[in-house]
Amino acid sequence: DGGITQSPKYLFRKEGQNVTLSCEQNLNHDAMYWYRQDPGQGLRLIYYSQIVNDFQKGDIAEGYSVSREKKESFPLTVTSAQKNPTAFYLCASSPILPSPLHFGNGTRLTVT
Amino acid sequence: QQQVKQSPQSLIVQKGGISIINCAYENTAFDYFPWYQQFPGKGPALLIAIRPDVSEKKEGRFTISFNKSAKQFSLHIMDSQPGDSATYFCAASREGAQKLVFGQGTRLTINP
Numbered sequence: 685d686g687g688i689t690q691s692p693k694y695l696f697r698k699e700g701q702n703v704t705l706s707c708e709q710n711l712n713h714d715a716m717y718w719y720r721q722d723p724g725q726g727l728r729l730i731y732y733s734q735i736v737n738d739f740q741k742g743d744i745a746e747g748y749s750v751s752r753e754k755k756e757s758f759p760l761t762v763t764s765a766q767k768n769p770t771a772f773y774l775c776a777s778s779p780i781l782p783s784p785l786h787f788g789n790g791t792r793l794t795v796t
Numbered sequence: 797q798q799q800v801k802q803s804p805q806s807l808i809v810q811k812g813g814i815s816i817i818n819c820a821y822e823n824t825a826f827d828y829f830p831w832y833q834q835f836p837g838k839g840p841a842l843l844i845a846i847r848p849d850v851s852e853k854k855e856g857r858f859t860i861s862f863n864k865s866a867k868q869f870s871l872h873i874m875d876s877q878p879g880d881s882a883t884y885f886c887a888a889s890r891e892g893a894q895k896l897v898f899g900q901g902t903r904l905t906i907n908p
Contacts, residue, residue: 688839715894724805726885726900727840734894742895774839781889782828782847785896787839 687711688788690775695793697769705760705791707775714780716758720744721772721790730773733758734780762793769795800888802899810907815873817902819886822867826888830896831860831871834883843884844871876906 689708697703709716718730729742733752747766752758758777762769772792776785802819809815819829830845846853846860846869853860859872873880886899 717895719898724900726802727898729895732895776839781894781896782830782845782891784830784842784845785832785840787832787841789837789839 688775688777688786690773690788690791692791693789695791697793697795699795700764701795702761702763703769703793703795705762705773705775705793707758707760707788708756709758709775709777709786710756711777711786712755713777713786714755715778716752717776717778717785718742718748718750718758718760719774719776721774727774730760762795769793800886800897800899802886802902804902805900806903806905808905808907809876811876811878813876813906815876815880815904815906816870817884817886817904818868818870819888819899820866820868821888823888823890824867825890826897827891828889829860829862829869830887831858832885832887832898834885834901840883840885873904876904878906878908880904881906 691706717732719727728744731750733739749761774790776787778785800821831843832840833843834840844855857874862869884902887896889896
């Protein structure tokens with residue numbers, strides 16, 4: 685089955701540690717995205733990538749970093765510089781817009 | 797200019813009733829308006845989408861109404877069922893911009 689795989693589903697970290705969230709897709713989509721979801725704030729775009737080895741900042745990129753070394757993979761690193769990292773993180777992919785975004789089932793990150 | 801404002805934040809409807817969720821936008825360059833449905837612990841999934849060249853699109857019990865002059869679009873769920881209980885997001889994008897702007901989300905509860 686084609687789809688987006690995010691791992692792990694739950695992640696716990698201590699404050700001050702960097703953590704990397706995995707996102708893999710086998711849909712052969714060119715574009716990939718990372719969104720952050722907080723209650724009452726909808727989905728906010730962190731980073732997106734349209735092609736391998738290229739990516740752009742979204743609306744809330746501070747404290748995050750990404751890489752796109754392969755078409756299938758778009759990992760997100762939450763750095764210690766991110767002030768409020770506890771959230772639900774969603775990865776998505778799509779062909780060139782306007783096309784539906786296909787989302788993974790998210791990673792819930794808790795930092796204490 | 798890049799915002800999409802969604803209302804209400806939460807909505808409770810009796811089984812068999814009509815659920816209505818509204819969205820408004822400012823950027824007249826937006827030309828693609830999808831709606832996503834998200835169940836707890838899952839990623840959002842495309843429900844239905846509309847382009848501004850039509851005023852209404854229907855798929856089963858789900859209808860998007862689009863008012864270009866008012867810069868508003870809405871989702872109507874007819875004969876609402878308990879299985880429709882989920883969070884709904886409207887979104888918008890413009891040609892050439894490889895990203896979607898999401899509304900804040902509406903948590904819909906259908907009482908049996």
